[in-house]
Amino acid sequence: MLDAVCTHGGEVCTYNIFDFQKLDPAVIELKRQHLQCPNPDCTGKAYYRRASIDGKAACFGSRYHIAGCDEGRSSEQGSRELQQAQEVRQLLLAGEEVRFDFSPVAVKGRSEPVTPLAATKADTRPGSSPDKVNKSAKPASIGMDKALASLMRGSGLDTSETVIQLDGRFNFKAKNLFVNFADAEPQASAADVKPKMFWGTISHTDADLEWLNPSDCDDVGIPIARYKKAILARFGITDRRDLEGAGLILYGKCFWNRSKTRKIIELWDAERIFISVLTD
Numbered sequence: 001m002l003d004a005v006c007t008h009g010g011e012v013c014t015y016n017i018f019d020f021q022k023l024d025p026a027v028i029e030l031k032r033q034h035l036q037c038p039n040p041d042c043t044g045k046a047y048y049r050r051a052s053i054d055g056k057a058a059c060f061g062s063r064y065h066i067a068g069c070d071e072g073r074s075s076e077q078g079s080r081e082l083q084q085a086q087e088v089r090q091l092l093l094a095g096e097e098v099r100f101d102f103s104p105v106a107v108k109g110r111s112e113p114v115t116p117l118a119a120t121k122a123d124t125r126p127g128s129s130p131d132k133v134n135k136s137a138k139p140a141s142i143g144m145d146k147a148l149a150s151l152m153r154g155s156g157l158d159t160s161e162t163v164i165q166l167d168g169r170f171n172f173k174a175k176n177l178f179v180n181f182a183d184a185e186p187q188a189s190a191a192d193v194k195p196k197m198f199w200g201t202i203s204h205t206d207a208d209l210e211w212l213n214p215s216d217c218d219d220v221g222i223p224i225a226r227y228k229k230a231i232l233a234r235f236g237i238t239d240r241r242d243l244e245g246a247g248l249i250l251y252g253k254c255f256w257n258r259s260k261t262r263k264i265i266e267l268w269d270a271e272r273i274f275i276s277v278l279t280d
């Protein structure tokens with residue numbers, strides 16, 4: 001994307017990347033959470049990625065292009081996400097209960113695949129023995145990467161009545177479990193705070209990579225300082241730019257900061273988070 005539409009402060013204006021990157025850094029920080037795809041039929045929420053030290057140009061992009069948007073170029077990562085979204089759509093159509101699998105997802109090209117202990121062949125390939133499947137099969141499962149891909153591609157997971165089972169005992173309707181950062185509602189008191197699966201994309205971080213700011217809204221902050229080392233290592237993140245435009249899903253709790261000016265989403269632990277770093 002060479003252009004992006006900015007809606008900051010109620011004014012709509014189109015920037016090209018060459019002008020945008022020359023803006024004052026403070027102005028960029030204000031505007032970057034209000035960017036959209038310039039295609040008026042799409043208007044997918046967009047991100048700005050700064051130029052890298054090793055010479056990659058600054059760019060605009062969006063993880064939310066509608067199908068067929070000319071601004072969204074095809075990539076291996078994009079095709080994989082579409083495939084995952086399609087698989088989730090099939091699961092939702094089947095209407096059966098779905099088990100949520102929190103096992104750490106292998107990050108392509110960054111670490112060795114992790115084979116979850118619970119994932120047996122019968123579990124991941126329903127239908128391979130048709131006679132026994134219906135009565136003895138465990139529920140189908142989805143993991144964090146597939147859930148995130150399908151949410152970003154609008155599979156309907158966040159509006160579905162399908163029952164999602166967590167940790168083998170908690171059942172939630174999908175529509176009550178998956179919450180985009182823009183829709184996060186802080187709970188009134190600590191005792192009320194129930195964890196949910198929050199998702200969206202990252203606009204940018206602070207200089208120390210301890211604070212994630214979503215692209216989806218500008219009143220939510222996600223502190224990661226406590227788990228920073230483990231998270232950055234697991235997803236191969238070494239630079240702020242790696243997180244700009246990355247997809248994010250996490251299990252956590254939402255509450256107000258002390259002055260009630262900002263919603264805070266706190267991670268459950270270092271494991272229940274998945275970051276879909278852009279691969280190009």
Ligand SMILES: [Zn+2]
Nearest residue numbers: 037042065069
């Ligand atoms: Zn688009």
